[in-house]
Amino acid sequence: MATRKTRGTASTAVVTVKPDDSREFRKTNDAIGLRVREGKLSLLTRKVFNVMMYHAQELKTPGLNAPIDTPAARKYFWIPLSDLARDAAYDSRDTEFLKQQLEELQNVKLLMENERQWTSERLVASVTLVNPHGLKKHTGQMWLGYAFPPEVHELVMTPGTYTRFSIFYQGLLRSGSALALYEVCRRYATNPSKLTAIESYEHWYSVLTGNPVPAEQLPPYKYFKRDVLKPAMTEINTLTDIQVELVEHKNGRRVERLQFRIEKARQPQLAFPASPVIDVKLLGRIMKFGFTQQEAADFVAQYADDRLRAAVAFVENRMEQHSSPLDSPAAYFRWTLKEGNVAAQAMLPHVAAKGPAREKPDGATVMDRFLAARAKEALALYRELGEDDQRNVFERFKQSSLPSKVLRLAKGLDNAMLRSLFSQWYATDLWGEPTAQALADFVGQLGLGAG
Numbered sequence: 299m300a301t302r303k304t305r306g307t308a309s310t311a312v313v314t315v316k317p318d319d320s321r322e323f324r325k326t327n328d329a330i331g332l333r334v335r336e337g338k339l340s341l342l343t344r345k346v347f348n349v350m351m352y353h354a355q356e357l358k359t360p361g362l363n364a365p366i367d368t369p370a371a372r373k374y375f376w377i378p379l380s381d382l383a384r385d386a387a388y389d390s391r392d393t394e395f396l397k398q399q400l401e402e403l404q405n406v407k408l409l410m411e412n413e414r415q416w417t418s419e420r421l422v423a424s425v426t427l428v429n430p431h432g433l434k435k436h437t438g439q440m441w442l443g444y445a446f447p448p449e450v451h452e453l454v455m456t457p458g459t460y461t462r463f464s465i466f467y468q469g470l471l472r473s474g475s476a477l478a479l480y481e482v483c484r485r486y487a488t489n490p491s492k493l494t495a496i497e498s499y500e501h502w503y504s505v506l507t508g509n510p511v512p513a514e515q516l517p518p519y520k521y522f523k524r525d526v527l528k529p530a531m532t533e534i535n536t537l538t539d540i541q542v543e544l545v546e547h548k549n550g551r552r553v554e555r556l557q558f559r560i561e562k563a564r565q566p567q568l569a570f571p572a573s574p575v576i577d578v579k580l581l582g583r584i585m586k587f588g589f590t591q592q593e594a595a596d597f598v599a600q601y602a603d604d605r606l607r608a609a610v611a612f613v614e615n616r617m618e619q620h621s622s623p624l625d626s627p628a629a630y631f632r633w634t635l636k637e638g639n640v641a642a643q644a645m646l647p648h649v650a651a652k653g654p655a656r657e658k659p660d661g662a663t664v665m666d667r668f669l670a671a672r673a674k675e676a677l678a679l680y681r682e683l684g685e686d687d688q689r690n691v692f693e694r695f696k697q698s699s700l701p702s703k704v705l706r707l708a709k710g711l712d713n714a715m716l717r718s719l720f721s722q723w724y725a726t727d728l729w730g731e732p733t734a735q736a737l738a739d740f741v742g743q744l745g746l747g748a749g
Contacts, residue, residue, distance in 0.1 A: 323352035326457035336407035339508030341474035374443030
């Protein structure tokens with residue numbers, strides 16, 4: 299067995315992946331690193347699809363183990379739903395959420411093209427759940443039936459040129475980007491060059507995030523590197539049988555194309571207690587900010603666990619400790635993730651007593667720089683809000699005690715003086731009066747120094 303569940307609740311039980319699990323599945327190289335044209339691939343949907351491939355290859359023929367005798371049932375591959383959850387390290391009894399992930403797989407559209415053929419196809423054609431005792435009954439076995447579209451079926455069952463992947467290592471990885479990068483790099487691990495192909499930033503963005511390339515501008519590369527590449531490489535290098543190194547190709551100072559260097563790990567990895575793919579308790583905390591279950595699951599799949607938990611704790615702390623309510627907890631949470639927890643931690647409300655900030659050579663105090671930095675962050679957060687929330691915030695600002703010389707309210711934040719006053723006011727509204735401890739954190743974390 300690939301996993302073993304210890305006693306506990308659905309949100310706290312630990313899944314242990316056994317190191318002696320030698321089960322493997324074959325994945326055609328044409329299906330590794332596919333770019334999604336529609337829909338989205340998350341960590342759980344990636345794992346679920348791989349588990350479907352594994353069991354289909356083991357069963358070899360549709361219709362085996364069918365819990366009902368119908369002509370349609372003979373066209374499905376059938377496995378117990380509990381086996382799917384176990385092998386995908388889905389540590390929850392929330393069947394409804396798992397059903398949503400199965401539906402999400404049907405929404406994923408891929409384009410496949412070679413010298414002879416162009417094909418647009420869904421990743422999964424059909425899924426069905428059957429319990430012969432009744433879907434709402436607590437007795438009997440719940441079975442999953444699934445079928446692939448014609449082209450995908452052929453790629454799964456007769457993969458041609460393929461790479462073998464281990465259920466064991468798949469179970470250890472905790473983010474969709476890490477699993478996607480692992481699959482690409484594992485394919486090239488036996489290549490004499492030990493290098494992946496050189497591809498554009500846009501290509502790697504789509505492959506690793508599981509999202510189509512957005513019509514608007516991609517996020518700056520430095521954020522993609524910080525939030526996606528580095529956490530994914532750390533997971534792979536820590537938990538799997540390969541070591542991955544980023545190789546950047548620049549045009550001047552601009553990074554335009556990327557590839558990865560791969561080496562086999564020198565010794566096999568030991569057993570690790572793997573975090574659940576979906577932590578239901580964490581999911582609920584994020585949903586309290588105003589997100590749907592699917593939106594919360596997307597955050598869990600996209601961001602590293604430590605970063606996500608820190609952001610959740612920060613927003614919860616702001617909601618509990620500050621007398622002024624947040625206009626939009628959801629926007630505040632998005633901002634915290636986007637800007638990074640370093641900036642957020644510098645603004646945590648601490649109570650301490652320290653001396654005044656020392657002067658800098660250019661005449662600006664460290665406190666001046668701190669206030670300017672957090673005013674800038676407050677303005678960025680304001681711009682994340684929806685139009686209604688922005689209007690409410692600005693109305694509260696206008697009702698505050700503004701200096702008499704500020705007269706051009708009609709121009710809004712296009713007025714530089716008004717924009718400066720507003721950003722300082724909103725920073726105080728969000729985080730309260732600055733404390734000495736927050737200032738000290740700012741000095742230490744952003745490297746200003748005191749001398």
